[in-house]
Amino acid sequence: PPPAPPPPGIDLAGPPFNFQIRLLDDKGQELEHHDVTRIMLPQEYMEATAKFEIDRANPGKNLLTVQVALIPEFFSGPPCDVELVLPPDRNPGLLETKIKEGTFKQKLIRPTSRRVFKTLSAFNLQLRDVPDQSGFVYVNVDGFQRGFIFATNFRGGSFDPLRARGLRIYAPPYAQPNPKYPVHFEVDNPPGDEVSLKFGIDRDDDGQITDDELIDLPPGYRSQHVIFNPSGPDGALVFKTEVKDWSAEIDTSGIIGRRNFGGWLVASTGGPKLEVLNSRNEKVRTVSYSETLDATGKKPPVIIFDNTPPEDIAFRDVPPGQKALVGSTLTVKATGRDPETPIKSVLFFFGDPTDDGKLPAGVMPFKGKLLPGPNPVWVAELTAFEKKGPQDISVEFINAVDLGAFATMTIDVTGPPTPAATTPAATTGKIQGTVTWGGGRFALGGLDVSLKNAKGEEKKKAKTKDDGSYLFEDVEPGEYNVSSSRAANAGTDKGNTAVTVEAGKTAKGDIDLMRRP
Missing domain, CATH: 2.60.40.10 (Immunoglobulins)
Structure with missing residues (x-):
């Protein structure tokens, strides 16, 4: 027999996978066969319902439960791992620090006849005092992210899984132009809804994303793999499935400034014709904005590409004569701006930046604090004047695309004042x-x-x-x-x-x- 392939095995192309498993007798006659074209969605072989119970007598003691069960007629695999997930960015109405207690994982075994339900739970949930407490509850199934999605307003009662199409795009709202701009896609669709993914950036900044600005992504709504090992234990054929959200690296070289971007799900209508749909299932040709989210769950209407550092970096309110005392604390202030992207952080430190524009090795910076007021000013307290003589103090302004600019001033550090005479403590x-x-x-x-x-x-x-x-x-x-x-x-x-x-x-x-x- 041929040697076993190295783990994990042969990656069968798909979807569709279009391979066949045939069972033959000792004479080579086919007894039965199975055609494999796709990986089933969890909603096809499982069922789940959710319920949120409010304890009005004890605020902060609310209970979320999700009942999950395998459908014996459609499931014949090994034990199935399920997990309850309450992502903080999709549940702004929940106090994140309280999402800790409960039964968040279960293992389901195929029942012989009737369905056997197990319970996932999160208890002692506390709601924030915010206008909109709505959120989403996820159930992951054997590594399949968001196998079930429940939408709830957390006002109590039972609710069923969503069966609607959804698209979320996580992309950095600020970036340097580069050949590997990262984009992460979350696509959810009900069983039988065959979709693929389109993504585009308005490169020429004309307010529309046209066909020539669409970026080719692999087919299918998620990255799907079937790994086949023909030399499993005791001669068994071993298949392993893997389904993940798509991630892509987009070439944005040469793009400077604000750019619209959008993502769409392309759904088949039963023939060769394709319809381009936005997140509300509306037919569109070209749009400048769709449902897009950054990593915090907020909607940026554009991506801003920037390749320049902050400008006009300067110290403010320098002490008279630029002097300081050994062992004293010095308050330093600085201003700076960036016309394209926000200032992300301001760092003060002793010494000068290196020739390649970095903090010297071993330097411990002091983080600047933005003062309230109409004109941005950052302040820090420096407390390490250890010896007399000239002392350089520098500040670095870093923008949202991690480009920095520096300013440096010199302080004359002098000896401390003569200490006041002290009277020793009386002993008699x-x-x-x-x-x-x-x-x-x-x-x-x-x-x-x-x-x-x-x-x-x-x-x-x-x-x-x-x-x-x-x-x-x-x-x-x-x-x-x-x-x-x-x-x-x-x-x-x-x-x-x-x-x-x-x-x-x-x-x-x-x-x-x-x-x-």
Whole structure:
């Protein structure tokens, strides 16, 4: 037998594929045969219904379910993988961060007789407060994108799959002229609706896309492949199907400026004649705009081709004398414009651009922030002045087609100002008081005052002034006792007071003497 072909096998051309599988007996007589011309759509061998339930008592607890089942009469393959998808760009009414909980994948096995339904679900869905909460629910089937599409307003209730023709084109709204401008097509059509795809760019900018401006794309509404391996396990014939959305690279070399573009589905009417239809199934000859979307889901009426960088790049409000201090933060502002495409980003950085117009290796740029106001100004805070001397600061303006332009200025970085003298934190405290007699009525000057710690050890001595006041300085924090006395005719006048000393504070230590026999 011939050697097995290398994986994945032989790619059979199509559609239509037009190959036949024949089963022969040991004498070479045909027992049966099957003609294969196309790959079936999921809607032909599966059924699906969807339901959205609103939990009005608990906002944010809404539930989406999709019931899916194989049709035994039309399905005879291996287990089938199905997946629930809620694309954010097609569901602006759903809070994207909440599309996480549920059963998003199931595996279906061909039932022997009756249909067996399984449930795909997304729960705890939260709706945004937007005027239009409508969206689309997708079910992918064995890698077939959007095998089922459900349109819903998310107001509750059941809904069936769409069976209408649809075309979406994802193309960068801004681009440099190049031979490989990327375009991605999403085409959806019901079973039995044979369509192919047309795409055009108004190259001569006359407001119409004419026949000579249409771009040839492969036949069929999607890229389809049947991979055949005649040497499968145990001599089996192995077939693998693959269906993907079309992607194309369009040569836009030499196109500058705004250009209309459009896409159409070309449907067969049963004869050799073809009808050109727009997204509303209206017959048209040439139009300048059809249903086209960029990657964010918005409708750009044109593509803008630009091959020039931004212009008039300049720094604004340069500091007086163009000076800055080591270790300081400097606010820098810059302006720039681009007459063809929007400014995408503004980057400030230390140093100069390279000779080939790029940021130096290892440089960490500071992203500019657009200030509010009628005249666009971008601002950033620079915080890395590490040494004195001249310092170059540059800014790069980058437009929507990734072309950049620079401006550079030089700042004189000087030494920091002399720091203000700082007072060290206090580690000791003070005790201030007055020695009196007679319940505080008479101040006693010229008396000794003793300071003892909690162990009774004398640490300091002081003498009262004429007004009876005294002061102990540089006292370690802690518990103390201050005392004083004087001799009298019939005994001794004595007094003491407990004092707590804290660092950096002055404790009160008044002493009133009393007669002691």
